[in-house]
Amino acid sequence: MLQNDLSAMTLEKGTILIVDDNELNCEILSIIFSVHPIIIASNGKEALDVIRKKKGELDAVLLDYLMPQMDGLTFLEQVKEEKLLSRTPIFLITSEEDDTLAAKAFKLGVVDFIKRPLSAFIVQKRVESIIELYQTRAILEKLLEKETKKVRDFGRGLIKTIGAAIEDRVKDSRVHSHNVRALSRILLTKSEVGKNLTHQEISEVLEAISLQDIGKLSQDSILHNDSDHPNKEQQEEISERSKKAIMLLTDLQKVSHFKPFQFARDLAEFQKDNMEGHYFSEKIGHQEIPLWVQGVAFSSMIDSIIANSGKSGKEGFSEALKRVEEGEFGEFNSHLLKAVKENLDELQAVYG
Structure with missing residues (x-):
């Protein structure tokens, strides 16, 4: 399909800007490129004015090196500083043989x-x-941008459909996902928790949060959110659901090539090791746990503690955080706890 779209497109003749103070040179170049609309500027300053007005319309710039008012190199420095011609080729016209100038x-x-x-x-x-x-x-x-948008639209449609199915199967899943997303957004955008992610990747991680309970779709009955202190049987059930989630998310990633499915898989991969607080330490064995994964997992756990405690608002958040700090849920990454303390007011505000 991409090849067909490309072959259907024609290359149009755009404008060439000639920058030269010599009228004869300009005339010769205008004749050589007569199939193009031509604009002539007699120096660098005039050329900059033209480019600022017509930079999206230019096919090329033919630039003389020696000119009054502003020479070729000074012109190039200004163009680079203003980022005016990143998608337009510039050709330097000169009679000099100078490697330093060329460089x-x-x-x-x-x-x-x-x-x-x-x-x-x-x-x-x-x-x-x-x-x-x-x-x-x-x-x-x-x-490619058009095709990428199709992939994104397809992926987001899948996430929306799966999210709706999860909400039907898991009680309070919508509220839980909303709260986890709000807490995670603060940690990922306003602390070092998200330092290794781009802005786009942070958005994709937040989309992935809707899929955190995808493993529960394999259950026949309506489920509640997991206990904050699961017993051995519940731990085994969580681990088994996580394995199913990993398999499903791996397949979805292969089909859609949509990055949020990969991030959701990363979360599920570590969730199967979410026993006795190890999920929140810096390593499981010799395996490094990405800080962003710990941030999302922390957000999910805090919200579950609040929901299971029966308390709401800032009081519920403060009590949940106190229990974490007292070590009730095991070891936590010091960088994560530091990020939580630095953004405490905003995190509490999620709960009113």
Whole structure:
């Protein structure tokens, strides 16, 4: 499908900006590239004004090195500073053979050199081939973005459907997921808990939270949230559900290629080891536990403690945190506890 979309698209002739104070040079280049609309600027300052107004319309910039008011390198420095032409090729026109100049120009974003005296055929072929390369890349990026959006939409549809099924099967799942997501968002965005995640990945982790009880779909009866102190039989049940969740989420990830399913699988992978507080320490055996996983797991556990205690609001949160700090639920990562203390007011505010 992607190949068909690409072949259906044509490469249009966009505008070429010629930056040169020599009228004859401008005329020659205008003739060579006569199939393109041409804009001429006599110096770097004029060219910057043109680019700021028309940067999305330019196919290429042909830049003379020696000009009054603002020379080629100064122009390139300004363009790079303002990030004006990251998707437009710039060609530097010069008669000089200077490796130092070439190194500076390439570092500032020049893609190729046009040497004087000009050879019309060679100049045209080199410039047009690079313009075509840039245009093809831009088309591919748009098509890939379109395909990526389809994947995201498909993945989010699956999450919505599965989330609804979980809510039907697990009592209070909607409220629990909402609270866990709110607590996790604070820890991931406002502390070192989310330091190794990008903004996009944090959003995907928050989406994954809706799937935290996916293993319970294998049960026949309506379930409640797990006890904060499961007995041996309940521990075995949680472990077995987690294994089923890992298998299901692995399959969903393979089918959809949607990152939240991978994050949900990571959470389930560690949940099967959620016995006697080991889930919240820095390692299980020799295996490192990502801090973001600990943050989401902590959020889930705190909300479960509050729900099982029968207390609500800030009082319920304060009591749950006190029990954690007193060691009732085992060992916790010191970095995680530090993040909780630093954001205590906001975390409490989730409960009113």
